[in-house]
Amino acid sequence: xxxxxxxxxxxxxxxxxxxxxxxxxxxxxxxxxxxxxxxxxxxxxxxxxxxxxxxxxxxxxxxxxxxxxxxxxxxxxxxxxxxxxxxxxxxxxxxxxxxxxxxxxxxxxxxxxxxxxxxxxxxxxxxxxxxxxxxxxxxxxxxxxxxxxxxxxxxxxxxxx
Amino acid sequence: xxxxxxxxxxxxxxxxxxxxxxxxxxxxxxxxxxxxxxxxxxxxxxxxxxxxxxxxxxxxxxxxxxxxxxxxxxxxxxxxxxxxxxxxxxxxxxxxxxxxxxxxxxxxxxxxxxxxxxxxxxxxxxxxxxxxxxxxxxxxxxxxxxxxxxxxxxxxxxxxxxxxxxxxxxxxxxxxxxxxxxxxxxxxxxxxxxxxxxxxxxxxxxxxxxxxxxxxxxxxxxxxxxxxxxxxxxxxxxxxxxxxxxxxxxxxxxxxxxxxxxxxxxxxxxxxxxxxxxxxxxxxxxxxxxxxxxxxxxxxxxxxxxxxxxxxxxxxxxxxxxxxxxxxxxxxxxxxxxxxxxxxxxxxxxxxxxxxxxxxxxxxxxxxxxxxxxxxxxxxxxxxxxxxxxxxxxxxxxxxxxxxxxxxxxxxxxxxxxxxxxxxxxxxxxxxxxxxxxxxxxxxxxxxxxxxxxxxxxxxxxxxxxxxxxxxxxxxxxxxxxxxxxxxxxxxxxxxxxxxxxxxxxxxxxxxxxxxxxxxxxxxxxxxxxxxxxxxxxxxxxxxxxxxxxxxxxxxxxxxxxxxxxxxxxxxxxxxxxxxxxxxxxxxxxxxxxxxxxxxxxxxxxxxxxxxxxxxxxxxxxxxxxxxxxxxxxxxxxxxxxxxxxxxxxxxxxxxxxxxxxxxxxxxxxxxxxxxxxxxxxxxxxxxxxxxxxxxxxxxxxxxxxxxxxxxxxxxxxxxxxxxxxxxxxxxxxxxxxxxxxxxxxxxxxxxxxxxxxxxxxxxxxxxxxxxxxxxxxxxxxxxxxxx
Numbered sequence: 001x002x003x004x005x006x007x008x009x010x011x012x013x014x015x016x017x018x019x020x021x022x023x024x025x026x027x028x029x030x031x032x033x034x035x036x037x038x039x040x041x042x043x044x045x046x047x048x049x050x051x052x053x054x055x056x057x058x059x060x061x062x063x064x065x066x067x068x069x070x071x072x073x074x075x076x077x078x079x080x081x082x083x084x085x086x087x088x089x090x091x092x093x094x095x096x097x098x099x100x101x102x103x104x105x106x107x108x109x110x111x112x113x114x115x116x117x118x119x120x121x122x123x124x125x126x127x128x129x130x131x132x133x134x135x136x137x138x139x140x141x142x143x144x145x146x147x148x149x150x151x152x153x154x155x156x157x158x159x160x161x
Numbered sequence: 162x163x164x165x166x167x168x169x170x171x172x173x174x175x176x177x178x179x180x181x182x183x184x185x186x187x188x189x190x191x192x193x194x195x196x197x198x199x200x201x202x203x204x205x206x207x208x209x210x211x212x213x214x215x216x217x218x219x220x221x222x223x224x225x226x227x228x229x230x231x232x233x234x235x236x237x238x239x240x241x242x243x244x245x246x247x248x249x250x251x252x253x254x255x256x257x258x259x260x261x262x263x264x265x266x267x268x269x270x271x272x273x274x275x276x277x278x279x280x281x282x283x284x285x286x287x288x289x290x291x292x293x294x295x296x297x298x299x300x301x302x303x304x305x306x307x308x309x310x311x312x313x314x315x316x317x318x319x320x321x322x323x324x325x326x327x328x329x330x331x332x333x334x335x336x337x338x339x340x341x342x343x344x345x346x347x348x349x350x351x352x353x354x355x356x357x358x359x360x361x362x363x364x365x366x367x368x369x370x371x372x373x374x375x376x377x378x379x380x381x382x383x384x385x386x387x388x389x390x391x392x393x394x395x396x397x398x399x400x401x402x403x404x405x406x407x408x409x410x411x412x413x414x415x416x417x418x419x420x421x422x423x424x425x426x427x428x429x430x431x432x433x434x435x436x437x438x439x440x441x442x443x444x445x446x447x448x449x450x451x452x453x454x455x456x457x458x459x460x461x462x463x464x465x466x467x468x469x470x471x472x473x474x475x476x477x478x479x480x481x482x483x484x485x486x487x488x489x490x491x492x493x494x495x496x497x498x499x500x501x502x503x504x505x506x507x508x509x510x511x512x513x514x515x516x517x518x519x520x521x522x523x524x525x526x527x528x529x530x531x532x533x534x535x536x537x538x539x540x541x542x543x544x545x546x547x548x549x550x551x552x553x554x555x556x557x558x559x560x561x562x563x564x565x566x567x568x569x570x571x572x573x574x575x576x577x578x579x580x581x582x583x584x585x586x587x588x589x590x591x592x593x594x595x596x597x598x599x600x601x602x603x604x605x606x607x608x609x610x611x612x613x614x615x616x617x618x619x620x621x622x623x624x625x626x627x628x629x630x631x632x633x634x635x636x637x638x639x640x641x642x643x644x645x646x647x648x649x650x651x652x653x654x655x656x657x658x659x660x661x662x663x664x665x666x667x668x669x670x671x672x673x674x675x676x677x678x679x680x681x682x683x684x685x686x687x688x689x690x691x692x693x694x695x696x697x698x699x700x701x702x703x704x705x706x707x708x709x710x711x712x713x714x715x716x717x718x719x720x721x722x723x724x725x726x727x728x729x730x731x732x733x734x735x736x737x738x739x740x741x742x743x744x745x746x747x748x749x750x751x752x753x754x755x756x757x758x759x760x761x762x763x764x765x766x767x768x769x770x771x772x773x774x775x776x777x778x779x780x781x782x783x784x785x786x787x788x789x790x791x792x793x794x795x796x797x798x799x800x801x802x803x804x805x806x807x808x809x810x811x812x813x814x815x816x817x818x819x820x821x822x823x824x825x826x827x828x829x830x831x832x833x834x835x836x837x838x839x840x841x842x843x844x845x846x847x848x849x850x851x852x853x854x855x856x857x858x859x860x861x862x863x864x865x866x867x868x869x870x871x872x873x874x875x876x877x878x879x880x881x882x883x884x885x886x887x888x889x890x891x892x893x894x895x896x897x898x899x900x901x902x903x904x905x906x907x908x909x910x911x912x913x914x915x916x917x918x919x920x921x922x923x924x925x926x927x928x929x930x931x932x933x934x935x936x937x938x939x940x941x942x943x944x945x946x947x948x949x
Contacts, residue, residue: 016278023277032194033187035410037359038443042868045359073187086185090177093833096841097669098184099191099359099410120881128877131868133359133411134669136840137876 004065006031007075015062021055022046024062025072033073033102037131044130047103048072054107054129073102076109084150085109085143094143096134103130108144117148170750171682172896175833179689180673189408193440195365195378201230203426203439204280206270206287207449208262211296211520211861212309215258215269215289223272223286228279230433232287233271233425235259243428245314246394248486249386249418249640252323253315254523256421262291263311263483264522265863266448268421273429273437296861297321300457300480300517311483311518323485323516326494329576334511337472341463345548348459350930351536353480353521353855354848355452355865356528357873358668360410362420362450363440366427370434373401379423381406381696382416383706384666386640388698390419393641395427406696412668413845414527415451417488417708447871448863451488452855453528455480455521456536460501462544468554470563472509473575475501475540479516484523488708489532490632490640496532497629499576503541504585504627504799505563510575520861529845529906531630531709542624542911543928550922555602556915557593560625561586571794571892578629580797581899584889588823589625591885592801596821601805609923618808620815620920623801626908630900631714631796632705640705644791647715648702651680651723652785655773657766658690661723664704665716666696670902671834672712676720678830679896683724684731685751685765702787710798710900713830714891719790721895726786731768734784737777738763796891796899800824802843802912808920813939815917817847817880822909825887826901827894835901836884842905843882848874849906850913852932 003012006029013028025031025048036058037045046058049071076083085105088094095101104127111118111126118126123144124137132140183189220232235257238244245253258269270287274280297303297311303321312318338344364379375397381387384404392399409416426439441450460475477498481487489496495514502510526532549556564585565572572580593599598621605619635644648664661680667673677691694700704716728748735753736743739761746753754762772784802822808815822839829835852872855865865871890897910931917933918926924945929937 018278026193027196030196031187032191033189035191035360036193037361037410038868040443040867040869043359073185077186082185089185090181093178093837095181095184095669096671096837097359097409097411098180098189101184102187105185124876124879128875131359131873131875133357133413133845133873134841135837136842136844136882137879138840138881139837141876141881 002063002066005069007071017061017063019062020058021060021062021065022057025057031072031074035099035102037099042131044103045100047106047130049106049110052110052113054110071106073105076105085147087150088143088147092139092142092146094135094140100130100132104132104140108147111144112148112151116152171678171688172828172830173832174678175831176674176678176688178671178674179677180671191360191408191410192363192365192378192380195407197365197367197436200365200436200438201273201275201433202277202280203271203273203429203437204277204284205268205422205445206284207445208258208265208267208269210262210291210293211265212294213262213291214294215261216292217290218270219288220270223283226279226283226286228275229272229283230275231273231429233257233273233429238428241428243395243424246419246424248484248523250485250487250489252485254484254486256424260314264520265861266445266522268449271425273433296520298519298521298857298859298861300478300519303517303519311520321518323481323518324494326514327512328499329511330509331511333509334472334474337509338463338474341471342466343464343552344461345464345544345551346459346461347544347547347928349540349543349928351454351456351458351539352931353452353455354528354853355447355855355871356413356415357447357871358411358413358415361441361443361446362416362422364423364426365436365438366430367436368427368430368434375402375427376405377427378405378407380409380416382412382666382668382708384696384698385664385703386643386705387419389641389643391427394424403699406666409668412708413529414488414708416668417527417706418451418486418524420450443868444866447855448866449522451524451527452522453525453530454536455525458536458540460540460544462548464548464552468552468559468562470505470507473502473507475512477512477514479514480519480521481516481525482521482523483518485516486523487526488524489526490638490645491532492637496526498533498537500534500574500578500629501537501541502574502576503538504565504625506565506569507575512576521857529842529903531628531903534629535907538626538907539911542626543914546915546918547927550927556623557589557598560623561589579794580627581794581891581893582889583627583797583799584887585625585799587887588799588825589801591887592803592821592823595883595885596803596805596819598803615811618810618920620806620808620916622804622806622912622914622916622919624908624912624915625801627797627799628904628907629795629797630710630903631792632709632711633795634793635791643705645705646789646791647704647711647719648787648789649716649719649723650702650787651727653727653769655770657686657769659686660692660694661720662694662701663716663720664702665707665712667707670707670712670838671831675830675834676717679717679720680724682896683721684728710902713898714796714894714900715790715792717898718792718895719788722790723786723788726788727784730784731765733780734768734771734776735763738767738771793893796827796894798824798826798899798901798904800904800908802908804912804916806916806920808917808938810942813935813942815938819883820880821883821885822905823885823887824901824904825889826904827891827899828888828897829886830898838902839884839905840882842903843909844874844879845906846909847879847913850910850931850933852934854932
């Protein structure tokens with residue numbers, strides 16, 4: 001039996017000890033926005049935030065999240081309004097097939113909370129644990145810059161949910 | 162079809178993508194997101210050997226494991242005549258192995274269980290007794306006398322040759338070489354790599370035992386073709402099969418072939434009467450599905466002393482894996498490889514191609530490539546670079562002096578292509594200007610003269626590629642006999658909103674936006690009012706799918722034509738509403754107006770409403786049209802890429818300093834989306850040039866079977882790109898477009914490698930095969946005594 005807060009909502013369930021967090025999110029809770037791309041922690045499609053820190057949920061047991069706070073892509077928008085990072089990805093064409101996008105946005109969120117005005121190099125480093133096959137990353141970098149600008153203009157826009 | 166050259170607010174406009182909102186909120190619907198009541202899960206047992214006879218398969222323990230509903234082997238499929246299936250190139254491929262395994266990772270058995278964990282657990286309980294055989298791991302080895310016979314299942318087959326095919330004029334080419342002052346040769350290998358879309362392949366097969374309806378959610382770039390293949394393979398009636406390709410997490414050609422997992426999951430659902438989901442893992446994807454390249458090429462260029470190209474000879478040997486499963490629909494055995502004369506006016510050419518079976522995965526051609534144009538472009542652009550070095554000419558000037566000239570289009574190439582349009586020098590000039598080519602050459606010269614033994618080496622590489630995309634004219638292209646048209650069905654609703662159903666399908670290319678813009682351009686219905694439906698065979702007209710940069714050239718053309726048909730009918734309704742003669746009406750952006758009578762007009766929205774409420778007597782109600790577009794020719798996008806690299810001579814590490822890309826894909830519908838395609842393609846081009854490799858050891862073990870071994874560039878390794886464009890419309894496409902999705906993967910690998918070779922040229926190094934890794938560069942420099 002585990003108790004986890006997911007996107008601000010308390011969730012509990014009976015799980016096998018070996019159940020991976022990504023399967024708990026996708027199959028038990030039906031939060032399919034978190035994807036699986038490689039099974040070996042290389043691609044980052046399964047990235048979620050654990051107490052605000054990005055982790056790769058395909059190599060993390062659900063039971064390890066006991067008592068902690070998980071944020072998935074479904075928790076980014078609030079009150080029917082997109083998070084500035086989501087807006088940035090749309091404005092700058094930072095996504096194509098959309099498969100890496102949830103993970104990319106979550107690592108970007110963690111970056112901007114720590115470093116509100118990152119350089120291109122800092123952004124590239126921060127997202128380098130996540131693979132995108134479509135965009136060539138250039139527009140993802142721009143999207144994060146766009147979000148940083150928006151969050152500095154309107155600090156409330158990026159406030160934690 | 163004449164190009165309509167007119168101003169429109171919808172072409173050339175970078176509107177934001179309509180599909181983004183669902184992806185941004187985790188509300189996409191990829192195959193693995195599909196969950197049906199009572200659904201079972203399938204896992205695949207794969208061969209650890211590249212070549213082995215199967216003595217026996219013992220499944221009783223697996224069958225008794227918790228949650229297991231069925232274990233399927235090749236023997237079970239034989240009973241249903243499903244052990245083998247046809248490939249898209251007319252060969253056969255095993256669904257589950259019966260006699261032998263012919264590659265590592267080949268599908269041997271499947272477990273179907275209540276949960277995915279239970280299915281995977283039971284795989285370990287299946288015992289397969291293999292008798293290993295010698296593995297064939299290269300096409301050269303495959304064609305040697307006495308090589309182990311791989312396809313002994315095929316009656317009368319006594320060797321490993323798949324095909325021998327030639328193009329061009331051998332005698333004319335021999336004459337050209339006899340007259341040449343100089344002959345420059347290049348022998349190179351374009352290694353096996355893999356498209357590796359971030360989403361692996363998979364399906365959910367749902368056979369309703371009561372109705373007989375078969376619904377398959379599938380990672381498919383070509384759902385209609387796959388429906389037909391399923392009907393042919395399984396004997397199911399085609400009208401009962403619905404293939405739904407929902408959101409697809411990248412394709413790049415990897416999701417064109419039919420894979421065994423799809424077939425077994427469907428058969429299992431049919432026999433068990435419950436939905437069956439199969440989701441491939443990454444290793445399964447990398448070792449068993451559609452790879453790319455694996456082409457050995459060597460050839461010669463005949464030149465006059467002044468650099469004029471006279472003739473080209475190329476021999477190519479292709480490693481096909483254990484089945485000829487190229488996802489390529491041309492009538493030519495080696496796809497479009499014979500476009501190897503590229504952007505150059507080479508009067509004579511001869512191409513000899515051979516394909517061989519090996520103990521590797523089948524399914525070549527994938528990875529953002531229009532049927533082998535990638536290999537062709539790489540070869541000629543590398544050969545031209547080598548020629549420039551040997552002749553002591555500037556590579557830009559050698560290219561310029563041999564380009565097909567604008568007035569030569571339509572241009573018939575020596576190997577049988579008819580190029581539609583081009584202005585190669587304009588693209589070259591723009592690229593050189595933007596990168597500051599002369600200054601770069603001066604800097605390079607200064608560095609070379611400085612004598613600094615530890616300094617960085619500067620290299621400048623060019624590629625002036627020509628692509629051939631948009632398959633294709635039905636006289637040259639078909640899949641299982643089905644001609645390669647594509648389709649669009651447009652229905653305008655009473656309120657003036659519309660639905661467009663297309664035969665192609667998107668894996669991230671933005672069809673939902675781009676195709677809506679085509680309708681908006683033709684009819685003035687705003688793009689946001691046009692929903693684009695794709696990827697569902699019950700709800701779209703028949704089409705051949707999205708790959709080889711064909712969507713805009715084919716279905717995009719069909720969309721424009723269907724829209725014009727709607728406009729023709731709208732004109733008659735407008736005449737009725739305006740009480741005017743149709744001949745007196747003029748179309749203006751989004752309404753018909755009576756010529757010479759200001760203010761007398763009717764909008765497309767009002768016409769749409771009238772089509773259902775007040776249409777002329779004798780006319781059918783409604784406002785819709787269908788078009789199946791058979792393109793008269795391929796489209797030939799082109800461009801020039803210039804790359805500046807810095808090589809660290811102490812470590813062999815090379816880094817892109819700048820890349821300028823000039824692309825000409827004709828008219829651009831949504832420049833933002835086009836540039837997105839180009840940046841993605843440049844990154845994949847860099848990936849092939851620098852790191853991606855599916856290698857095999859001598860026993861046929863695949864090295865590169867996960868993302869720890871198969872390296873893909875991250876944001877950290879990827880540079881920024883500088884993009885520019887020229888616009889030379891296609892003369893035969895209704896809105897002047899050419900395909901673009903693959904231009905950058907076709908054009909850029911040679912530019913990167915040319916740049917590194919340019920940096921190394923003072924050391925006499927002229928070729929390093931891809932991936933050009935630091936250790937290869939370091940080794941090459943060291944062997945010439947120039948690295949510390």
